Ligand code: NAP
């Protein structure tokens with residue numbers, strides 16, 4: 340039997356559901372292991388899923404999303420369907436879907452940090468405008484000046500990227516999408532303006548004196564006094580999700596944004 344952990348949002352409905360799921364799993368003899376699970380059941384929305392991924396970044400796990408609201412991009416089951424879970428897990432009646440994580444290496448004068456993200460990596464300066472040279476595969480594209488830059492994955496294209504006017508990319512493709520946040524256009528700084536979707540094997544770099552920046556990655560942020568380079572690519576690291584219902588990306592988009 341697979342070792343299972345439950346990762347639930349703080350709100351009462353999710354915590355109550357967690358208790359029910361725990362009992363259900365115990366009745367079905369599943370070992371519960373919060374620290375070293377093989378399966379992580381996520382109870383909450385997409386935001387909760389992102390937090391669960393970062394909690395178990397160094398474990399080889401399979402995620403099952405249980406949505407406590409509308410259908411999410413990362414959830415498979417609804418609350419009313421929790422009784423199905425033990426059987427589905429026991430009999431392994433599912434396919435597996437996997438997504439490559441984004442990887443970003445942030446370099447400053449004396450150190451370098453590596454981060455991972457499901458949705459996107461954002462670099463923003465909340466105090467003053469940020470300037471950066473943007474290159475794709477080492478080829479200089481533009482001198483950017485504005486509030487920030489976002490690089491998202493296909494699955495992340497419907498999150499922050501969408502709010503910025505970026506294109507939604509079908510999740511069957513491996514891509515990186517570059518989207519600007521409030522770019523200044525003048526004689527010195529001129530940017531492409533549109534979102535730019537590139538092949539998933541590409542590398543996107545931001546270089547310059549990146550002072551006082553906030554690097555956001557999914558629900559996480561780090562503040563940097565000074566960075567000089569951010570290099571973003573798709574990692575070999577993947578997240579695995581149980582795919583029981585084969586819900587199409589189109590349906591998820593319709594449920595989330597249309598009706
Ligand atoms: P959050 O408030 O939980 O997330 C903001 C919204 O984004 C929520 O409605 C969330 O859905 C939704 N979401 C997350 N991943 C998505 C995806 N791949 N496709 C479509 N919608 C998605 O904030 P959080 O918990 O810190 O989550 C971090 C994420 O929020 C970031 O990765 C970023 O993409 C997004 N975000 C968006 C904006 C914006 O649109 N202006 C600003 C900041 C951050 P649930 O309600 O199901 O959780």
Ligand code: MN
Nearest residue numbers: 384385386387
């Ligand atoms: Mn949320």
